[in-house]
Amino acid sequence: MALLDVRNLVTEFTTPAGPRRAVNDVSFAVQRGEILGLVGESGSGKSVTALSVMGLVDNQVGRVTGGNILFDNTDLTALPAAALRALRGKRLSMIFQEPLSALNPCYTIGDQISEAFVAHGDSDTRKNHQRVLELLRLVHIPDPEGVLRRYPHEISGGMRQRAMIAMALAYTPDLLIADEPTTALDVTIQAQVLNLIDRLRRELGLGVLLITHDIGIVAQYTDRVAVMYGGRIVETGPTAQVFATPKHPYTIGLLGSVPRLRHRKPGEKRTRLQEIPGSVPSIAQVTQGCRFAGRCSHSMPQCEQQMPPMRERGPGHDAACYWEGPA
Amino acid sequence: MSGGKDDMLLEVTDLSMRFALRSAPFKPKRHVHAVNGINIRLRQGETLGIVGESGCGKTTLARCILRLLEPTGGSIKLNGRDITHAKGRALREARRDMQFVFQDPYASLDPRMRAFELVREPLDALTDLPRKQADERAIALLEKVGLTAAQARQYPHQFSGGQRQRIGIARALALNPKLVLADEPVSALDVSVRAQILNLMADLRAEFGLSYIVISHDLAIIEHVCDRVAIVYLGRIVEQGAVETIFNAPKHPYTEALLAAIPDPDPQQRRRAADIQGDLPNPSAPPPGCAFHPRCPKATALCKQQAPEPRMLDGREVSCHHAV
Ligand SMILES: Nc1ncnc2c1ncn2[C@@H]1O[C@H](COP(=O)(O)OP(=O)(O)OP(=O)(O)O)[C@@H](O)[C@H]1O
Ligand SMILES: Nc1ncnc2c1ncn2[C@@H]1O[C@H](COP(=O)(O)OP(=O)(O)OP(=O)(O)O)[C@@H](O)[C@H]1O
Ligand SMILES: [Mg+2]
Ligand SMILES: [Mg+2]
Numbered sequence: 001m002a003l004l005d006v007r008n009l010v011t012e013f014t015t016p017a018g019p020r021r022a023v024n025d026v027s028f029a030v031q032r033g034e035i036l037g038l039v040g041e042s043g044s045g046k047s048v049t050a051l052s053v054m055g056l057v058d059n060q061v062g063r064v065t066g067g068n069i070l071f072d073n074t075d076l077t078a079l080p081a082a083a084l085r086a087l088r089g090k091r092l093s094m095i096f097q098e099p100l101s102a103l104n105p106c107y108t109i110g111d112q113i114s115e116a117f118v119a120h121g122d123s124d125t126r127k128n129h130q131r132v133l134e135l136l137r138l139v140h141i142p143d144p145e146g147v148l149r150r151y152p153h154e155i156s157g158g159m160r161q162r163a164m165i166a167m168a169l170a171y172t173p174d175l176l177i178a179d180e181p182t183t184a185l186d187v188t189i190q191a192q193v194l195n196l197i198d199r200l201r202r203e204l205g206l207g208v209l210l211i212t213h214d215i216g217i218v219a220q221y222t223d224r225v226a227v228m229y230g231g232r233i234v235e236t237g238p239t240a241q242v243f244a245t246p247k248h249p250y251t252i253g254l255l256g257s258v259p260r261l262r263h264r265k266p267g268e269k270r271t272r273l274q275e276i277p278g279s280v281p282s283i284a285q286v287t288q289g290c291r292f293a294g295r296c297s298h299s300m301p302q303c304e305q306q307m308p309p310m311r312e313r314g315p316g317h318d319a320a321c322y323w324e325g326p327a
Numbered sequence: 328m329s330g331g332k333d334d335m336l337l338e339v340t341d342l343s344m345r346f347a348l349r350s351a352p353f354k355p356k357r358h359v360h361a362v363n364g365i366n367i368r369l370r371q372g373e374t375l376g377i378v379g380e381s382g383c384g385k386t387t388l389a390r391c392i393l394r395l396l397e398p399t400g401g402s403i404k405l406n407g408r409d410i411t412h413a414k415g416r417a418l419r420e421a422r423r424d425m426q427f428v429f430q431d432p433y434a435s436l437d438p439r440m441r442a443f444e445l446v447r448e449p450l451d452a453l454t455d456l457p458r459k460q461a462d463e464r465a466i467a468l469l470e471k472v473g474l475t476a477a478q479a480r481q482y483p484h485q486f487s488g489g490q491r492q493r494i495g496i497a498r499a500l501a502l503n504p505k506l507v508l509a510d511e512p513v514s515a516l517d518v519s520v521r522a523q524i525l526n527l528m529a530d531l532r533a534e535f536g537l538s539y540i541v542i543s544h545d546l547a548i549i550e551h552v553c554d555r556v557a558i559v560y561l562g563r564i565v566e567q568g569a570v571e572t573i574f575n576a577p578k579h580p581y582t583e584a585l586l587a588a589i590p591d592p593d594p595q596q597r598r599r600a601a602d603i604q605g606d607l608p609n610p611s612a613p614p615p616g617c618a619f620h621p622r623c624p625k626a627t628a629l630c631k632q633q634a635p636e637p638r639m640l641d642g643r644e645v646s647c648h649h650a651v
Contacts, residue, residue, distance in 0.1 A: 015485075042489025042517045061484075097488050097515075101434050142382075143609035146357075149349065157511075158381020180488070183514040185381045186544050187588040213489075213517045214545075216590030220597060240594045257522040258592050259547040266571045270529070270551065273522035282478055 002029035003072060003207040004053065004175055010066030011045075011052045013283065020283040022048040022062070024231035030175065033201055035208040037218040037239065039254070040228030043282075046211045047097055049228070050177045053209075054094050055084045071175065089116050093168040097179040097211075099160040103152040109163050110148030116170035135166035140192055157184035165193060172204055179211045194221050215258045219243060224316075227251045230281060230291030232307075237317030247319035249296045250276070290321070298323040336406060336506060336538050337392070339367040343400030344387050348611060357611045361387040363562035364401070371505070372532065374539040376549035376570065378585065379559030382610060385542045388559075389508045392540070393425050394418055405506075423453055426499035428492075428509040436483040436491060442469060443479040446498045453502060468497040473523055489516040496524065500531065508540045513548065525552055546589055550574055558582045561608050561618040568643025578640055578650040580623045617648070625649045 011023040023045045030036045038046050051057050052064050055076060069076040071092060076084060096102035104112060113135060114128045122128065129148075136144035139162040152160055161184045168176060178197065182190040198221060200206045210222060218225055218239060226236040227248065235248040246252045253276035264270070278295040281287070290296070293303040302308075302322055310318045344362040361384040369375050377385050390396045392403055394410055402411045410421045426449075429435035436445055446465035450456050456464070469479045472493040483491055492515045499507055512528075513521040529552065531537050543549055549556055550570055557567040558579060566579040577583045591598055608614055608621065617635055620626040627649070635646045 013485075040517060042492075042515065042520050043487035044517075047487065098434070143611060146348070146609070146611060154346075156382035156386065161381075180515070184511065184544070186379060186585065187546070187590070188584050189381055190544070191588045191590075213515075213521070214590065215518060216592045219592050219594040220590040243594050254517065254519055255592075257519045259518070259522070259525070259545075259551050260592065261547045261550055261574065261586075261589060263575050264550060264571050265575075266569070268571070272526055272529070273551065275522045275526060276519040282475060284477065 001073065002070075003032045004030040004209070005070040006049075006053065006067070007070070008067035009049065009052060009064065009069065011048050011057060011062060012065045013062035015284050017284050019065075020286070021231055022283050023052060025067070026228075026231075026233055027067075028226050028233060028236065030207040030209055032174070032207050033205040034224070035198070035201060035210055035222045037222035037225040038209060038211045038228065039213065039215070039218055039225060041230075041250070041254075042213070044228040045231045046228055047179055050094060050179050050209065050211060053177065054088060054092065055079075055081075056094075086120070089173075090120055090171045091174045092177075093171075093173040093175075094177040095161075095164050095168045095179060095181045099152075099157070099164045099184070102164060103160060105152055108149055108151055109155065113163065113167050113170065116167050120171070131170070132166075135169060136163070138169065138196065139163075139166045140189060141166070158186070158189065161185060162189075162193070169200075172200070173206065175207045175209070176200075177209045177211070180213065181210070182212075182214075182217070190217075197221075215255065227254065231283065232291070232320065233310075234292070234321070235317075235319040237314065241314055241317045245314065245317075247313045247317070247325060248292075248321045249298050249323065250292050251319075334371045335368065336371045336373075337367065337369040338404040339365060339392065339401070340404075341366060341401040342388070342391060342398055342403065344384070344391050344396060345399045359610045360562050360613070361610065362391060362398070365559075365562075365564055367557065367564075369506070369538055369540065372536045372538055373555070374532065374541065374553045376553035376556040377540060377542045377559060378544065378546065378549060378556060380561065380581075381544075383559045384562040384610075385559060386510055389427065389510055389540065389542060393427050393508060394421060395427075419453070423502055424505045426502065426504040426507050428495050428499045428507065428512045436494060438483050441480050441482055442474065442486070442494050445483070445494055446501055449498060449501045465497075465501065468500055469494070471500075472497045472527065473520065489520055492516060493520075493524070496527075503535065504537070506538045506540070508542075510542045511544070512541065514543070514545065521548075528552060546574070546585060558585070561610060561613055563618065563646065564637070564644075565619065565647070566643060566645045567637075572642050576641065578643065578645045579619075579647050580625055580649075581619050584622075617646075 007027050009023055009026045012019040012021050040046055053069055064077055110132055113132045117128045133144050141147050141162050182193055222239050225239045225242050226233045229250045235251045246255055257274045259273055281291055289304040289306055290308055293299040308320045308322045310320045313319050342362055342365045346359045348357045379385055391398045405421055443465040446468055447461045450461045466476055466479050474493055513524050553570050556570045556573055557564045560581050566582050577586055608618055614621055616632050617630045620630040629648050635648045637644045637646045640650055
């Protein structure tokens with residue numbers, strides 16, 4: 001039984017043109033002790049998928065309108081708000097993409113992390129103080145005593161990001177959703193943080209949904225990967241397989257545009273990075289067919305007419321594309 | 328392009344920035360020396376990468392150069408003019424020539440303004456372009472960074488993180504600056520959009536002779552866009568020189584550690600970076616001697632006592648007692 005089983009999730013936003021789907025019929029599962037990577041074009045719906053699972057889509061502008069989110073066999077979409085709050089931050093936690101907008105500018109870092117405990121009824125101030133210090137050390141924040149007393153704008157971007165990670169680990173969750181958790185960290189600290197998440201996965205059976213643009217992180221840390229485009233998952237499978245034989249033209253383009261350290265020789269000309277031409281369609285544009293068709297070099301007439309269904313292309317490796325691949 | 332002192336765009340000399348920290352009552356006041364004696368020279372059309380530990384002072388350095396902060400020591404010259412303590416009109420003029428792309432795109436965009444209004448804002452503030460032309464220019468810039476005219480009418484919260492970053496870039500380009508300081512400009516973008524933006528930055532550089540200072544943790548990106556690179560650790564530059572020189576043969580142990588920790592994009596090569604030993608330094612109580620010594624595999628007694636001075640070695644500047 002999967003720890004998290006998302007089935008046919010649909011999340012809609014109200015736009016001037018009416019309700020539009022940011023997440024469209026998305027299904028995936030995360031097992032205990034597994035890291036699932038979620039990658040894809042910016043604007044493809046990764047964060048909205050994560051927020052939907054957490055029940056944190058701003059209900060002023062959007063909501064989950066379809067599908068089921070089974071967390072340890074409980075359907076979160078049917079759960080009363082109070083029950084969901086009790087899970088959130090305790091068994092289910094999330095590291096947000098933009099630490100500065102997720103942290104409250106008016107409270108010190110220490111107060112905000114303690115708040116995670118207070119919200120779950122642990123209000124022993126002295127004990128909480130100790131736990132907060134431990135958490136800050138766990139994520140390698142230098143001078144934790146000093147950082148406790150500072151406000152978010154008084155610490156660097158990378159320290160804010162680590163403070164967020166500390167908050168998400170306040171209770172050891174069963175499921176951790178990490179949305180771009182290490183973008184503000186240098187690669188040596190990034191390795192420490194990811195190794196920490198990986199250790200929790202191994203030792204405590206944490207399930208992790210890791211959203212990242214860093215293809216190197218996906219390659220090194222995830223077991224399986226799901227690729228999103230235009231609100232849908234277009235390809236999914238074991239990481240090694242998907243990287244070795246990507247089937248969807250978007251995945252092929254994505255893997256092809258990774259900048260690699262090439263150790264340029266002195267005086268050698270810089271090469272242009274490979275791009276995928278065009279840009280991701282806005283959610284306001286409704287199409288019947290594949291949302292990538294307009295940018296795809298392999299598109300066929302049927303691509304414009306009907307969204308290609310997910311099709312098995314190898315063991316556990318599915319792609320939503322009519323194209324059979326290079327001959 | 329080469330030679331003459333007159334094409335020197337930016338000269339940063341011995342720059343320092345100290346923040347006072349609130350401390351517990353009756354304890355001595357503490358400081359964070361976020362930037363500590365930094366020297367940078369940038370010529371017209373040149374691109375400098377800044378890499379370093381999180382919290383080492385990169386954003387603070389950029390904010391000082393842009394004069395969003397007033398440095399506590401050293402000097403900054405832009406086009407030969409000293410702007411270290413510039414105020415009023417002189418400061419406004421300097422700011423026209425320099426633009427910033429922020430690290431945290433959401434927090435830096437006014438949520439009540441539409442995308443094209445955000446891009447138009449600097450035009451309104453610093454030029455007297457008529458409204459209609461300013462609107463057109465704003466929309467053209469948004470299209471240049473890959474957003475549609477329809478998206479130009481949306482508010483920041485209606486965009487994804489990466490889309491917001493593109494608004495920030497369009498906004499920075501609005502005034503045709505000479506120097507763009509970009510703080511992690513593409514870390515919020517997926518690699519294909521990242522490639523578009525980096526290629527765009529290269530085109531703009533060729534077209535307008537723009538200079539960039541690019542702050543990034545991604546060394547492959549630095550290699551792709553920069554001529555020179557400065558590696559910063561705890562407020563000081565530990566190694567500086569041509570990108571090829573440094574990436575092909577790093578001399579400072581911190582540079583070596585960075586290059587070794589890049590995650591390999593090939594899952595067949597599972598090779599996790601070993602955790603660097605030792606704790607991160609506390610910036611308000613830096614270790615004596617070389618700031619990197621508690622984490623350095625080559626550290627000796629000398630490193631614990633004496634901070635290394637920068638010296639030239641194999642075509643780059645490096646601050647390490649043991650670099651050979
Ligand atoms: N509050 C909102 N109102 C309207 N549209 C929204 C809202 N929030 C997000 N969207 C739209 O939903 C789509 C998906 O956004 P999401 O933030 O999930 O992208 P993402 O995949 O996380 O991208 P990134 O990699 O850039 O963070 C985008 O097209 C975005 O413009
Ligand atoms: N307003 C402030 N008051 C006090 N300390 C500050 C302030 N701004 C920054 N600092 C401190 O100065 C140091 C350098 O911060 P800075 O934001 O420049 O780092 P950075 O190199 O940009 O890091 P990152 O890669 O994490 O963004 C940090 O120790 C930070 O806590
Ligand atoms: Mg996102
Ligand atoms: Mg910074």
